[in-house]
Amino acid sequence: MAIIVVEVMPKRELLDPAGKAVLGAFHRSGIEGFHEVRIGKRFELHIEGAVTDAHLEQARTMAADLLSNGVIEDVLDVRVEDSPA
């Protein structure tokens, strides 16, 4: 069984306040080796049976239209992976 994975990240030039808050927790935990944390999203689209080109095409469409907002985010990747389960 396979899934389609969609990865979305906030645009590089935008402030990521949630990531900044997590970096603060790193520092409070005494971890100083990282200077930035950015939080993105991973979507797993599950499919009964085999992944077809049509599935991938629909996934790309929905990645652009719904799963991301091009004003504030970039779709980094749409790819097929083996299902974890």
Add this chain to the structure above:
Amino acid sequence: MRVGVVTFPGSLDDRDALRAIRLAGGDPVPLWHGTHDLEGVDALVLPGGFSYGDYLRCGAIAAHSPIMSEVVSEAHKGLPVLGICNGFQILVEAGLLPGGLIRNDHGDFICRDQKLRVESTDTAWTSGYEHNQEIVIPLKNGEGGFIADDETLKRIEGENLVAFRYLEVNPNGSANDIAGLRNNTGRIVGLMPHPEHAVEEGFGPDTDVAMKSGTDGLAMFQSVLTQVVSA
């Protein structure tokens, strides 16, 4: 004049918006997100709240609701639409207003009586204000930081699409202190602060005159009634 208010799953201020329309002298019409029926309203409010629990992005799932296809097509034909807070986020997600709204730069939810300057009075929702009038209405959001790329910001400023600007305090890190936008025709307006919470003495922000006496939001709902009558 019939002014609709769409309730989405997770809307909070829909009843406040209906009340504001009534107090302004209009006929409030409750509408439901799951239908394709605007019931022939003369104007429309998308209210505040946390539609779909702010899942995915604020307003993103609501922007794909059944009723939004009618909202978008009627808005393009000139139906006056006001988006308040989550409603503003829905308008932005639906592509009816430019830019985006992200988490406040300080990371906290903020609730305060906010001073604004009305920068655009030739819209369906702001004609009842004086140009550059300063008003105070409540603001309450966690993701109200307005952002846009440089080119879009230049276009927004160049075409005078800023409807409201934050004064004294920028509460969420919004670019150019932008609190609200209008579209080119002035029929569509969106803002993060809540005019519907400042429409009746005794229940609004404090003023120099008396506690809770602020009603600076009422003119927004009165404006659209005049527009609709004169149209």
